[in-house]
Amino acid sequence: xxxxxxxxxxxxxxxxxxxxxxxxxxxxxxxxxxxxxxxxxxxxxxxxxxxxxxxxxxxxxxxxxxxxxxxxxxxxxxxxxxxxxxxxxxxxxxxxxxxxxxxxxxxxxxxxxxxxxxxxxx
Numbered sequence: 250x251x252x253x254x255x256x257x258x259x260x261x262x263x264x265x266x267x268x269x270x271x272x273x274x275x276x277x278x279x280x281x282x283x284x285x286x287x288x289x290x291x292x293x294x295x296x297x298x299x300x301x302x303x304x305x306x307x308x309x310x311x312x313x314x315x316x317x318x319x320x321x322x323x324x325x326x327x328x329x330x331x332x333x334x335x336x337x338x339x340x341x342x343x344x345x346x347x348x349x350x351x352x353x354x355x356x357x358x359x360x361x362x363x364x365x366x367x368x369x370x371x
Contacts, residue, residue, distance in 0.1 A: 256287045256288055256289075257286070257287045257288075257289065257325075257326075257328055257329050257330050258287070258328065258329045258330070259283060259287065259329070259330050259332060260329045260330070260331045260332065261331075261332050262331065262332065262333050262334070270316075271312070271314055271319065272314050272315050272316075274314075275312050275313065275314035275315075275319070278312055278313075279310070279312050279319075279321070282296055282297070282310055282312075283310070283330065286310075286323070286325070286330045287330060292308075292310070295311060296310065296311060297309065297310050297311065298311070300322070300345075302345070303322075303345065304324065306324045306325045306326070307322065307323070307324050307333075308322075308323055308324070308325065309321065309322055309323075310322075310323060317337040317338065317339075318337065318338040319335055319336070319337055319338070320335070320336050320337070320338055321334075321335050322334055322335075322336070
């Protein structure tokens with residue numbers, strides 16, 4: 250009998266899970282891509298890209314929607330896909346640019362605390 254590979258759990262870094270106001274199609278796309286990550290598939294462009302500038306094993310999942318382009322920041326661990334947060338593309342770009350310019354002094358800022366926390370851990 251073939252042994253089934255155990256899927257990774259989705260772990261959210263926030264106490265409550267708030268998804269952005271996605272359209273039905275975008276919500277389905279996000280679910281399918283997260284399921285593929287859970288099964289161990291490594292996604293590439295145009296769906297996902299590595300984010301070594303914010304930490305090891307950190308990536309952004311890209312979800313196109315009618316009203317906005319969304320980014321889901323996640324880290325791949327051995328037993329889980331750890332989801333940090335959702336951002337629309339414009340907000341994400343501003344936060345990442347700010348983070349890159351101020352890496353050493355930003356860890357106490359609320360808007361980047363969760364990204365720094367997850368991506369700083371090995």
